[in-house]
Amino acid sequence: MFELGGARVVIAGGSSGAGLATARLLVRCGARVVLNGRDRAKLNAAQKELGDKASVAAFDATQPADRAQALAKIGAFDHLVAALSGGKGAAKSADLSQSIVFLIANSFMTGCVLECDGGLRLVGQSL
Ligand SMILES: NC(=O)c1ccc[n+]([C@@H]2O[C@H](COP(=O)([O-])OP(=O)(O)OC[C@H]3O[C@@H](n4cnc5c(N)ncnc54)[C@H](OP(=O)(O)O)[C@@H]3O)[C@@H](O)[C@H]2O)c1
Numbered sequence: 001m002f003e004l005g006g007a008r009v010v011i012a013g014g015s016s017g018a019g020l021a022t023a024r025l026l027v028r029c030g031a032r033v034v035l036n037g038r039d040r041a042k043l044n045a046a047q048k049e050l051g052d053k054a055s056v057a058a059f060d061a062t063q064p065a066d067r068a069q070a071l072a073k074i075g076a077f078d079h080l081v082a083a084l085s086g087g088k089g090a091a092k093s094a095d096l097s098q099s100i101v102f103l104i105a106n107s108f109m110t111g112c113v114l115e116c117d118g119g120l121r122l123v124g125q126s127l
Helices: 017-028 040-053 064-074 098-120
Strands: 008-012 032-037 054-058 079-082
Touching: 008 017, 017 032, 017 040, 017 079, 032 040, 040 054, 054 064
Parallel strands: 008 032, 008 079, 032 054
Antiparallel strands: none
C-alpha cells in the first residue's frame, strides 16, 4: 500500500468495473477521486460507497462539448485514470457482437484518448 496524500484523481469510467475497483484502492491510499460515467444512479451509488473522498461528474466522454465543459468544471487534478468501456462490461471476445465491439472501441479509443487530451491540460495545475 502506498500513500497518495490527498492527491486528486479523475477516473473516467469510475462508476463500475475496473474503474470503481481502482477508485476503492486509491481512496484507501488517501486520494480524493472524481468519478466519471454517464449513469447518475451508478455514480451516486459509487459515491455513497466511497464516502466523502469521492465526488462525481456525469458526462459522456465521447461528446466533445460535454467533456470540455465537465473537465473545466472539475478543474485541476493530479492523475487521470482511463477505464471507459462501452458500458457493457467485459466479456469473452467470442461472445461480443460486432456492434458491441464498435461501442467499446468508440468509448475506449474516442472517450479515453480525448479525455486524456482535454484532461492532461489540467493535470498539475494548482487549485
Ligand atoms: N473488467 C476487466 O476484467 C477488464 C480487464 C482488462 C481490460 N478491461 C478494460 O477496462 C475497461 C473497463 O472495463 P469494465 O469491465 O470495468 O467496464 P464497465 O464495468 O462497463 O465500466 C465502464 C465504465 O465506463 C463508463 N462509461 C462507458 N462509456 C462511457 C462514456 N462514453 N462516457 C463516460 N463514461 C462511460 C461506465 O459508466 P456508465 O455506464 O454510467 O456510462 C462505467 O463507469 C474496458 O475498456 C475493458 O476492455 C477490463
